[in-house]
Amino acid sequence: MGMEQMTRILTVDDSASMRALLRNALSENGFHVEQAEDGIAALEWLEMNDVDVVITDINMPRLDGFGLIERLRAENRHRDRPILVLSTESSDEKKARARAAGATGWIVKPFDAEKLVTAVRRVAH
Amino acid sequence: MMHQDHRTAFGAVTRITLLQGEARVSSRPDVEISTILGSCVACCLFDPLASVGGMNHFLLAEPKAEGEVLDEHYGVYLMEVLINDMMKKGANRSNLRARLYGGANLHPGMRSIGLMNAEFADKFLESERIPLMHAELGGTQARRLSFMPASGKVRSKLVPEVLIQPSPAMRRTQMMAGDVELF
Numbered sequence: 001m002g003m004e005q006m007t008r009i010l011t012v013d014d015s016a017s018m019r020a021l022l023r024n025a026l027s028e029n030g031f032h033v034e035q036a037e038d039g040i041a042a043l044e045w046l047e048m049n050d051v052d053v054v055i056t057d058i059n060m061p062r063l064d065g066f067g068l069i070e071r072l073r074a075e076n077r078h079r080d081r082p083i084l085v086l087s088t089e090s091s092d093e094k095k096a097r098a099r100a101a102g103a104t105g106w107i108v109k110p111f112d113a114e115k116l117v118t119a120v121r122r123v124a125h
Numbered sequence: 126m127m128h129q130d131h132r133t134a135f136g137a138v139t140r141i142t143l144l145q146g147e148a149r150v151s152s153r154p155d156v157e158i159s160t161i162l163g164s165c166v167a168c169c170l171f172d173p174l175a176s177v178g179g180m181n182h183f184l185l186a187e188p189k190a191e192g193e194v195l196d197e198h199y200g201v202y203l204m205e206v207l208i209n210d211m212m213k214k215g216a217n218r219s220n221l222r223a224r225l226y227g228g229a230n231l232h233p234g235m236r237s238i239g240l241m242n243a244e245f246a247d248k249f250l251e252s253e254r255i256p257l258m259h260a261e262l263g264g265t266q267a268r269r270l271s272f273m274p275a276s277g278k279v280r281s282k283l284v285p286e287v288l289i290q291p292s293p294a295m296r297r298t299q300m301m302a303g304d305v306e307l308f
Binding site: 014015016017019020021022059061088090095099100103104105106107108109110111112113116118120122123 | 208307
């Protein structure tokens with residue numbers, strides 16, 4: 001499959017171990033994977049680059065997942081970008097907050113590669 | 126049966142008994158987190174500036190087949206829960222210091238799942254750049270661990286295996302792992 005046809009995913013997570021698990025799971029399933037270690041790094045990268053789907057953690061230093069989603073939704077370019085949250089949290093309150101901020105969906109860690117890939121394919125435009 | 130009490134007030138000390146698959150964090154000087162480890166591994170994290178400490182306790186399932194790798198998802202998850210809870214209590218990720226305990230090989234001759242768990246924890250800390258200050262891993266005896274989260278002090282003692290209440294190793298399939306909700 002050529003690069004131009006691959007779905008590009010940006011994963012945002014402060015844990016290097018989690019980034020490695022995500023890179024493996026997504027690359028193995030034919031996705032092009034880019035990674036950022038927190039919300040600020042993600043915003044900086046997105047200024048110069050495009051992706052099809054963003055997958056973000058919630059608890060991160062500097063700028064957390066809620067802040068990242070709000071900042072992206074404030075920009076025209078990212079208004080309709082699918083953004084999936086991937087978090088250890090699963091409370092209704094946190095999910096409601098993510099939904100209000102504009103998240104597309106919520107996935108609970110530890111992630112299952114098959115369920116993650118299915119979710120990404122469903123939301124990718 | 127002292128271990129049936131999850132949290133017991135003993136004199137001025139509130140003792141929290143940690144079970145496999147759990148993580149606890151506190152900044153209270155009167156709290157002591159304790160656990161008993163066989164092949165399980167416990168990671169104690171401490172932020173000396175915030176005086177916040179926490180501990181988890183895990184056992185990852187042994188690969189079923191030769192060549193299959195240890196499923197690290199659950200371990201990474203439980204380490205992340207611990208780190209996130211530390212940060213919520215005011216710890217700074219870059220100040221975290223770690224100690225590792227457990228990973229004993231209680232049944233000589235068998236392949237050591239304890240050792241594999243210990244190696245996972247060691248590798249995790251290295252990739253997350255969390256300094257490992259002290260490790261008591263491996264051996265053939267169980268350990269009783271007491272951790273004072275507000276001071277970071279740890280007492281570790283070798284104990285007879287008979288005290289261990291076995292609990293199954295964790296696989297992702299045993300949890301509601303990876304549940305997806307699209308808004």
